[in-house]
Amino acid sequence: MSVKVSPSILAADLSRLKEELQRIENADYIHVDVMDGRFVPNITFGIPIVEAIRKSTSIPIDVHLMIVDPMPYIKEFVDAGAEVLTVHYEACTHLHRAVTSIKTLGSKAFVAINPHTPISALEEIVNFVDGILVMSVNPGFSYQKFIPTSLDKIRKLRAIVPKDTDIEVDGGVTLKNAADIVRSGATILVSGATVFGSESPYETVKQLQKADVVTT
Numbered sequence: 001m002s003v004k005v006s007p008s009i010l011a012a013d014l015s016r017l018k019e020e021l022q023r024i025e026n027a028d029y030i031h032v033d034v035m036d037g038r039f040v041p042n043i044t045f046g047i048p049i050v051e052a053i054r055k056s057t058s059i060p061i062d063v064h065l066m067i068v069d070p071m072p073y074i075k076e077f078v079d080a081g082a083e084v085l086t087v088h089y090e091a092c093t094h095l096h097r098a099v100t101s102i103k104t105l106g107s108k109a110f111v112a113i114n115p116h117t118p119i120s121a122l123e124e125i126v127n128f129v130d131g132i133l134v135m136s137v138n139p140g141f142s143y144q145k146f147i148p149t150s151l152d153k154i155r156k157l158r159a160i161v162p163k164d165t166d167i168e169v170d171g172g173v174t175l176k177n178a179a180d181i182v183r184s185g186a187t188i189l190v191s192g193a194t195v196f197g198s199e200s201p202y203e204t205v206k207q208l209q210k211a212d213v214v215t216t
C-alpha cells in the first residue's frame, strides 16, 4: 500500500490558491494549517478558507489546528468540510472530550504532538483516535528542517497504536527522508516546501506516494 500525501497549502502561492490546488489534484489530502498566534508564533487561516477549499476541490481536507483550546471551534471546522480534524495534545485540557466530539460530528479525529512531547503521553488516548500526527519540526512555519530523532518517535508510536491507526508526519519531509519516515511507520506524509517549492508539484506528490518503494 502506498503512503498518502497531504500537501500543506501554507507553502503554496495563496494569491492563486485555486490553480495551486489544481497542480496537486493527485494528492490524497489537502493539509490546512490553522494557527492562532498563541499556540504557535504565527497566524494563518480560519474557517472561511476551509470552506473555500471545500468548494474548489473534492480532495479530502486535513485540518491541523494549532490553536489554544480548540473545543469551541470543532463543530465549525467539521461543518466547513474537514474530513480529518487534528487537535494538539498540548492545547487540550480535555483531550478525550475533543476527540469524541470530532468523531461524533462525523470527522476523523487525529491528535498531534510537538517534538518535545513523549510518545508515552499518548498511551491513554491512542485507542480513541483515527490517527496521530507527529510534528517533526516545531510548529509555526513551513520550510524548516526535519528533526532526525522524530524517526525513533514514529517507530515507538507504531509499536503502541492499533494496526489501522494512521501516523501522519508533519515538518521537513523531503524526497530524501520520505522513505525512512515511511519505513518507520508513517502512513501520511505532510509536505509544504517539498511539494509547492518544486517545479512540478504533481510529480513530487507522485514521488512521495512511492516513497516506500523508491530508495533515494
Ligand code: DX5
Pocket: 008, 010, 011, 031, 033, 064, 137, 138, 139, 140, 141, 142, 143, 144, 170, 171, 172, 173, 190, 191, 192, 193, 194
Ligand atoms: C508547520 C506546519 C506544517 C508545514 C509543513 O507548523 O504544521 O504543516 O506547513 O511544511 P514543510 O513541509 O515545508 O515543513
Ligand code: ZN
Pocket: 008, 031, 032, 033, 064, 170, 190
Ligand atoms: Zn501542519
